[in-house]
Amino acid sequence: MDLSNTSKTLENSLITVSGIDQLHFVSGVLGESCMNVTYTHQSICALKGSTVDISCFYTHPSWYNVTEVSWFSKWETGVTNDLSQDPEYADRVKYHRQTDKDSTLKITDLRERDSTEYKFRFKAVNAEWGYTFSGTTLSVTGLQVEVTPATVTEGQRVTLACGTICTLTDNPNPSYIWYKKGQRLTNQNNSLILNPVSSEDAGRYSCAVEGFEDLHSPEETLTVKYGPKNTRASIHLSDEIVEGSSVTLTCISDANPPVDKYTWYKKIGGHYQSFSYGNTELQHVFSAIQSSDNGEYYCEAPNEMGTDRSESINIDVKYGPKNPSVSVSPSGEIVEGSSVTLTCSSDANPPVQNYTWYKKNVTSPILSGQNYNITTISSEYSGHYYCEARNKIASENSTALMLIVAVKQTSNKTAAVGIIVVVLVLILCLSGLMWFRKKASKSTSGTIETRDTADDGQGDSSPMYDNVLGMEMQQRQRPPSSQDDVHYTTIHFSRSKNQDELCTPPSSTLL
Missing domain, CATH: 2.60.40.10 (Immunoglobulins)
Structure with a gap:
């Protein structure tokens, strides 16, 4: 048996026990030496935007000189590039160690796409191991706001809950802070209760974990009907x-x-x-x-x-003068010597500020003011008059009014009475004269005695004519020689009551 080949085969054989990466090295009768990697957490839930530490401990034979440690992700692609060299983690990862048997991966500014499994590997002069076994699974979660009920009517009870999709590893029972339109509200626990809800409660709400106040959840809009x-x-x-x-x-x-x-x-x-x-x-x-x-x-x-x-x-609509008109007072016939007032009127907003009077065929205005007063009118005032009404918006002329002044005359009644009086006076005077002549004619044809008798016996003889009869008789009885003498006699007329009222003739003399 080739022991060297057997030793190399066993050297690369890895056994996973209870999440611990172990490497067993068997070298014949030299016995058994164990190498392993132990992760502090099999899974970690961390808040989006925060920082996480993923750590492990590893062991190896004392004669192994560790030359390199590294962390990896993306196992599903088969690519095992060192995270410190990965552009997606550039400036966001660091490796730390406190001893020669531990390693910590620090990731800052966590993003949801950082959710994956992370593994550790170390290298020695003759071997490298650790990355083929289970590592630590990281879940990055953001805060979420949930509104219950989803459709809210003014007056109902509404609950807003803040939560995460997983339990935060470092803070399993967090305290939440609530914000409305970015303004902090009174601290609540997991829920913000609005009972009853009003239209003023409508708006955008967000929450944050106490201690991470700068990491707000996305805003959720509370809609109240x-x-x-x-x-x-x-x-x-x-x-x-x-x-x-x-x-x-x-x-x-x-x-x-x-x-x-x-x-x-x-x-x-x-x-x-x-x-x-x-x-x-x-x-x-x-x-x-x-x-x-x-x-x-x-x-x-x-x-x-x-x-x-x-x-x-x-x-309030402002407008210039409308339909200016001229009126005259008193109405009716205007007679010389009377008093007359012409008035100009017009609808305007603001009210007319200036009135100006004109007479046709006269170039210059004759007067300013709403009223034109003529105290003693004469015929020369006859003519056509009009006025101009003006405010700050515009001006407008009235239609012309024709003024006719009548010459003053005696009234018909007075003239009739005068004529009647004159006629009566003439009739009375004529009647008196006729009566006087008749009386004188009767006196010359009768005797003195008869006259005296008539005078004494009748009361209708008027003393008014006594001097006249006596004078005629004296002249008839004179001798002719005395006719050359001229005598002047004054005749006095006695006035009866009727004559005093109707006719008073002047004194007369007879030669």
Whole structure:
């Protein structure tokens, strides 16, 4: 028997007992020497991003001089390159030893693809061994957040649990820290309980193991279904609203699921009426807004959970003067000498700031102010008048008003009364004269006695004419020689009551 060949065969024979790599060397009668590799852990669970130490102890005959130690992975490919030379582990692995019989593989910044089996091998001058046997299996796990129930409605109880796919070898019962949108919350154990959950609880949550606060789990979004709330209506405008400009109304509401239809309402006659029902856009656009669009508005936002409405907003459309007009007071015929006021009125927003008065065929304005007062009007004021109304938006002229001033005349009633009085006076005077002549004619054809008797016997003789009759009789009784003398006699008229009221003739003299 060739003992040397037998010895080499046995030298490379490896027996695995209880996870220990053993090498038995038999050299004839020299007895048996044992070499083995013992791993500290058969499996390790480590946190993604952390650092892990994989260690082992090995033995060999004292006369073996160990020249090299190394660690390997990727056994399934049959490639056994040293990890320190593997580009995937570059700058992330280191070998450490405390004695000549131990070795530790340190891997930093663990990644999930680092999950595999790791084995140790050492070399001596005449042999190398250890890599063909079971090593240490590494599992790299990340933290995960689980939400229960998966679909959450406002008011329910919700539980958020933080965990790993395997039990951490170095920390089997970890304490967890919770974060919402990156902000740390009060420490909880494995679970974060929200009871009852509200819309404010919705958001992104993550967790970390205490002591590894910089190693967060991926964020898990907590979705809470709720009806619309905080609905707001707004106007997109950098300056005041001017008639003819484009104005956009926007309705915003916080809701889940989101609002997909909006309705706008306008206050008309004390009641709100919809004018844009079920609009799929959150905006309503007035492409050329008008003064008639002035008023109060609000929007309504519904979803499957409920409906909410905004507060009212006011649209105040500014516009220039509209339909200026001129009115006159008092109304009716305008007579010379009377007082007249012309007033200019116009609808405008903001209100008219300046009124200016013009008269046709007069180049310059005649007055400023809303009212044009004429205290004593004359015919020269007749003509066409109009006003100009102006605010900061625009100006507008009124239509012309024709002013006609009538000449002042005596009223028909006064003229009629005057004519009647004059006619009556003339009639009375004429009647009196006729009566006087008749009386004088009767006196000349009768005797003095008859006259005296008539005078004494009748009370209808008027003393008004006594001096006249006496004068005529004296003239008739004079001798002819005395006719050359001229005598002047004054005749006094006695006025009766009726004559005093209607006719008062002047004093007369007879020659």
